[in-house]
Structures are given as structure tokens and as C-alpha cells.
Amino acid sequence: MAGIASRMAGRGGTSLPGQLLARLSPDALAGLAQRVRRRSGPGLRMVVVSATNGKTTTAAMLAAMAAGAGLRVSHNLSGANLRSGIITTLMDTTRPVDLVLLEVDEATLPTVVQELQPDVVALGNLFRDQLDRYGELDTVQEAWEAMARSLPSHTQLVAVADDPRVANVAAQAPAAATWAGGGPDLPGSERLPDHADARTCDACGTQLDHAVVWVGHLGAWSCPGCGRTRPVPQVRLAGVSTADIDRQQVTITAGDDELRLELALPGLFNAYNLLLAVAVARSIDIPTSSITSGIHRFRAAFGRFERVALPDGRRLLLVLAKNPTGLSEVARTIAEVPHPPPVVLVALSDGIADGRDPSWTWDADLSPLRPHVSEVIATGTRPEEMALRLAYDGWAREAITVEEDLGSALDELLDRAADPTCVLTYTAMLELRRILRRRGWARSMWEADQPPAAASAPGPGEAP
Ligand SMILES: [Zn+2]
Numbered sequence: 001m002a003g004i005a006s007r008m009a010g011r012g013g014t015s016l017p018g019q020l021l022a023r024l025s026p027d028a029l030a031g032l033a034q035r036v037r038r039r040s041g042p043g044l045r046m047v048v049v050s051a052t053n054g055k056t057t058t059a060a061m062l063a064a065m066a067a068g069a070g071l072r073v074s075h076n077l078s079g080a081n082l083r084s085g086i087i088t089t090l091m092d093t094t095r096p097v098d099l100v101l102l103e104v105d106e107a108t109l110p111t112v113v114q115e116l117q118p119d120v121v122a123l124g125n126l127f128r129d130q131l132d133r134y135g136e137l138d139t140v141q142e143a144w145e146a147m148a149r150s151l152p153s154h155t156q157l158v159a160v161a162d163d164p165r166v167a168n169v170a171a172q173a174p175a176a177a178t179w180a181g182g183g184p185d186l187p188g189s190e191r192l193p194d195h196a197d198a199r200t201c202d203a204c205g206t207q208l209d210h211a212v213v214w215v216g217h218l219g220a221w222s223c224p225g226c227g228r229t230r231p232v233p234q235v236r237l238a239g240v241s242t243a244d245i246d247r248q249q250v251t252i253t254a255g256d257d258e259l260r261l262e263l264a265l266p267g268l269f270n271a272y273n274l275l276l277a278v279a280v281a282r283s284i285d286i287p288t289s290s291i292t293s294g295i296h297r298f299r300a301a302f303g304r305f306e307r308v309a310l311p312d313g314r315r316l317l318l319v320l321a322k323n324p325t326g327l328s329e330v331a332r333t334i335a336e337v338p339h340p341p342p343v344v345l346v347a348l349s350d351g352i353a354d355g356r357d358p359s360w361t362w363d364a365d366l367s368p369l370r371p372h373v374s375e376v377i378a379t380g381t382r383p384e385e386m387a388l389r390l391a392y393d394g395w396a397r398e399a400i401t402v403e404e405d406l407g408s409a410l411d412e413l414l415d416r417a418a419d420p421t422c423v424l425t426y427t428a429m430l431e432l433r434r435i436l437r438r439r440g441w442a443r444s445m446w447e448a449d450q451p452p453a454a455a456s457a458p459g460p461g462e463a464p
Pocket of ligand 1: 201202203204205206223224225226227228
């Protein structure tokens with residue numbers, strides 16, 4: 001009833017029922033998990049995915065692969081990744097399913113894993129994010145390590161070896177992890193970026209060496225002090241080639257298999273999301289053919305390089321960026337496509353879900369955009385701060401328009417841009433979505449966020 005009331009009030013109803021139940025019954029999550037297991041039988045797999053960046057996209061990719069294999073999937077919608085959203089998802093899982101697939105917030109992960117006792121825990125990366133909510137990255141990492149040490153022996157960990165923090169977490173688990181990571185031929189850079197969040201060895205404190213760096217602090221690392229090195233990945237990202245901003249070819253190898261996958265998303269960080277999704281899919285025996293066909297039908301998750309069709313035929317690009325590494329990678333990705341957009345809207349907001357302190361933008365690297373983007377429209381609740389940040393990255397003040405009202409900023413963008421592109425923090429993304437919805441150009445978040453089981457239907461944002 002709470003869910004229905006919430007939906008009638010124009011909200012998603014993706015968390016309120018769980019919030020109520022969690023208050024009424026503190027053991028609700030474990031109890032619901034048992035109910036789902038009982039109803040679904042011994043074939044059920046429970047998979048939990050967490051990471052600072054990319055967990056929504058990774059989970060959406062996995063859901064597409066599972067749908068490709070004909071599995072019945074229960075999957076929490078993006079954003080509903082706190083305990084209340086997970087409880088709501090399990091409450092709604094009243095029929096037998098083959099796969100429960102949960103994207104879980106980093107801070108929520110340890111308790112959720114303890115209560116769910118999932119079959120697979122997939123760990124992608126740990127970056128600085130919302131210091132005011134999560135605390136320092138070391139705190140999150142320590143909580144993950146404690147979780148890994150107390151994992152039941154039946155739980156399979158699938159982890160990205162290239163992140164030294166994640167590797168250290170996964171190494172604490174009682175059972176050996178399945179490692180995913182960059183292959184020997186994957187091109188990268190030689191040095192860590194300024195915004196890197198892991199520079200020293202967890203064991204001995206020595207500065208890490210990197211043979212190659214791929215995304216943020218993800219790379220082929222080793223410690224010259226104590227000899228720890230990156231675990232050897234069994235599932236490897238062998239190559240990527242970007243066709244345009246909507247498409248890239250990703251090659252992933254595992255054992256004797258080579259998967260050539262067409263991904264409807266740009267950027268090396270999205271290739272990493274795909275890598276983790278493939279590693280998890282293999283661990284739950286989804287066949288290669290279903291992985292390939294599933295990902296072929298996959299469309300961007302809410303606001304993750306999502307396209308919204310405008311009435312005049314143009315397609316508005318919505319890109320979420322919520323922390324230093326995320327924003328840096330978005331800037332790099334937009335700069336590296338064949339025809340980068342010359343005008344970009346950047347919305348910086350300081351809602352609770354964004355982190356109240358917007359100073360994190362100073363740790364991001366926007367400079368790759370500078371040669372391509374001649375005009376920036378700064379908006380959100382902190383447009384002046386964004387404008388100042390951009391000025392320090394080399395944009396002249398005349399090249400920056402400050403517009404406090406997001407709707408007016410959107411109008412300015414649409415006036416000037418053939419290929420309108422918006423980079424937004426989380427609450428700015430929600431606000432822009434409300435504006436698009438009022439104009440009849442987009443569906444609401446929970447309507448747009450159909451599970452990819454219905455992937456043959458129009459993708460998110462493609463139809464009103
Ligand atoms: Zn060391």
C-alpha cells in the first residue's frame with residue numbers, strides 16, 4: 001500500500017515500503033531473502049554488485065545478459081540501492097526467480113551481505129565520493145575488508161584486480177576470488193593522475209609502482225617494498241575501440257574464450273563495467289552466446305550516457321558525474337570521441353545525494369575538454385563555483401555562461417548546440433529529468449528504468 005500511495009503521489013515507490021518494513025521488523029531483509037530462496041528453489045543465485053563508480057551500469061549489463069539467457073531476474077532499480085530499496089525489491093519478488101541481482105551502495109554493502117549471504121559478491125572499484133556521508137575512503141575500505149573476512153565459504157567474490165584497494169579487500173576472503181582486470185595489450189598511461197585515490201601499499205606503505213595506468217588508480221600495480229603485486233586476472237579486458245559516443249567495441253578474454261562485444265556506451269570505465277559484468281555472468285554460468293546477445297540489446301542506465309529524443313529530432317545526452325574520478329573520466333571520454341560537442345552544459349549541485357561540499361570538483365581533471373569545448377553553460381545550485389572551477393582549467397570568462405535556473409540553462413544549450421550534451425551531478429540529473437518530463441520529452445526515472453528483460457522495447461528516454 002505504501003508503494004502504491006508513493007507511486008500515486010508521483011514518486012517511484014522504490015524505497016518507501018522497505019523503509020517502513022525495516023522500521024517494523026529489523027530482521028526483514030534476512031527473512032525476505034529466505035522467503036525468496038524458499039519460493040525459488042535451489043537453482044536461485046543471489047548476486048550483489050558494489051563499487052563507487054559504475055555499479056548501476058554493471059548491474060544493468062548483467063540483467064541484460066541474464067535476460068539473454070532467459071533467466072527470470074529480480075533487480076533493484078537504479079538509485080534504490082540502500083537497505084530500504086533492497087528490502088522493497090525483495091518484497092516485490094513474490095514469484096520464483098532464477099537470479100536476484102542487487103546493486104548495493106558501498107556503505108550499505110557490509111550489512112546487506114551479512115544478511116543476504118549472497119552467492120556472488122562483485123566488487124568494482126573504490127574512489128573518493130561524498131566524504132561528508134561515507135567518510136574517508138579508508139573507512140569504507142576497512143568495512144569492506146571486515147565483510148570479506150566474514151564471508152560464508154559458499155560466497156564467490158569477483159573483483160577488479162587493478163584497483164589496489166579492491167584487491168586488498170578481496171584477498172581477505174576465505175575463498176579465492178575470481179579476478180578481472182586489464183590485459184597486457186590494453187593501452188594506458190604511464191603515471192597516476194593527480195586525482196588518484198590509491199598511491200601507496202596497504203601492507204607496507206611504500207609508493208606503488210605502475211607498469212600501466214588505465215582508469216583513476218586502476219592499473220598494473222606492484223609494491224617495490226614488500227613485493228605485493230596485482231593478482232593475475234582470469235577475465236581480461238583485451239582491447240577497446242571507440243566508434244563514437246554511443247558505441248565501442250570491447251574485447252574480453254577468459255581462458256580460451258574471446259568475447260567481442262558491441263557496447264552502446266563510450267569510455268574505458270564503461271569497458272571496465274562490462275568486464276566485471278562478464279566475469280560475474282561467467283561465474284553464474286551464463287553462456288557466452290547469451291552474454292553477447294544480452295549486451296547487444298543493452299541500453300544506457302538512467303543518466304549514464306543516456307540519450308533522450310527531443311521533438312526536433314536531436315538527441316540530448318545525459319551524463320552523470322558525481323566524484324573526482326567519475327568527472328575526470330567523463331571529461332576524457334567526451335574529449336576522445338571523434339566529434340566532441342563544442343557546447344556543454346555542466347550542472348553542479350550540492351544536495352545531500354551529491355555531497356553538500358562541492359569542492360570535490362577541484363580534484364577532477366577537466367582539462368581534456370578544453371581544446372574541444374569552446375562554450376560551457378554552468379548551472380545547478382552552485383553554478384558560480386563551477387564557473388570558477390572551469391576558469392582555473394583555462395576557459396575564458398566569456399566562454400562560460402552562468403545560469404542558475406536549470407530550465408533556462410537547458411534552453412540556452414538547445415539554442416546553441418547541434419549535439420546537446422549535459423554533464424550533471426546526481427540531484428541536478430533528477431531535476432533535469434523533472435523538467436524533461438514536464439515538457440513531455442522523457443519518462444520518469446522509474447518508468448524509464450525498465451529492467452532490461454524488456455530490452456526489445458524502446459530504450460530509456462527513447463519514447464514518452
Ligand atoms: Zn608493500
